[in-house]
């Protein structure tokens with residue numbers, strides 16, 4: 001027998017009862033039944049983002065959610081600042097450039113988080129910047145940014161909107177939209193929300209909503225003014241992905257039951273356990289500021305990534321994510337975002353141990369699992 005287990009940072013595993021919800025007969029989206037579901041989803045999304053502000057649900061992947069913010073908030077030639085420390089940060093430089101915005105790029109070495117000095121310098125040099133885009137958890141490098149501190153710096157030094165790609169951070173890292181002074185935060189359904197790909201969620205502050213009134217970039221489907229108008233009636237401007245909204249309703253109820261603080265804490269613990277397991281196997285962590293959603297690990301020197309990945313997947317059924325661009329074959333990424341518990345982490349580390357052993361890596365087999373168990377039981 002061969003059991004597949006997904007440890008990738010999107011799509012992430014889906015709880016069985018959430019999957020079954022999507023198998024029920026479809027309902028019409030302009031019906032009292034659907035309105036009731038969307039009303040509950042809208043309420044619970046506020047809880048997820050820790051906000052009293054609207055969180056709009058769009059039928060698109062996360063990238064579409066971010067695009068909706070560029071086209072809905074800004075005008076041609078507006079200056080925006082974007083942090084590029086990996087594949088997603090790079091996307092938030094390329095996309096607004098394509099859309100006709102003047103983009104100031106803060107380049108950050110892969111595996112490092114942007115510093116306070118880098119943000120302050122960019123704000124000083126670009127006092128007319130309308131926004132700064134930060135990636136809370138840069139999935140390509142498994143690196144977390146200190147959004148709380150940086151948001152404060154941005155708020156104290158400028159009028160720029162604080163815009164956050166929270167796509168793998170929401171549900172893994174603490175994020176308090178209102179308290180931290182965030183203006184825009186986007187997430188996607190196939191990450192911490194534990195449902196299939198296809199929905200994006202966009203939280204907007206009053207400042208962001210005000211910016212929408214003067215925005216002149218062309219838009220239609222992704223016009224957040226239309227989405228906001230419908231949102232006020234717990235409706236959507238276009239046919240939404242009905243089944244996914246039904247799924248996210250179930251997932252959000254799970255999130256409320258567990259409690260957002262407990263969820264953040266669970267992810268922090270799982271991340272620390274994976275790091276302890278990796279260290280005990282002689283593996284090194286790639287990032288200086290590792291994410292709680294996904295742990296980036298260097299492929300050991302005399303292990304060949306292709307062989308490692310093939311054995312891990314085909315023999316032990318575990319799918320992890322490889323490295324991208326310059327880090328292809330050099331790092332791999334173990335996700336623990338969403339529907340995972342402590343014993344899932346034991347399983348992932350056990351499979352990595354078996355695979356390393358099969359690849360001829362010299363280490364004390366069992367040390368990784370022991371370190372994970374010791375971390376969880378508070379040993380050492």
Ligand SMILES: *Cc1c(COP(=O)(O)O)cnc(C)c1O
Nearest residue numbers: 010061062063088139167168188
């Ligand atoms: C997955 C991801 C995206 C892109 O989302 P899609 O749903 O693939 O469009 C953007 N940013 C981050 C940090 C992500 O992890």
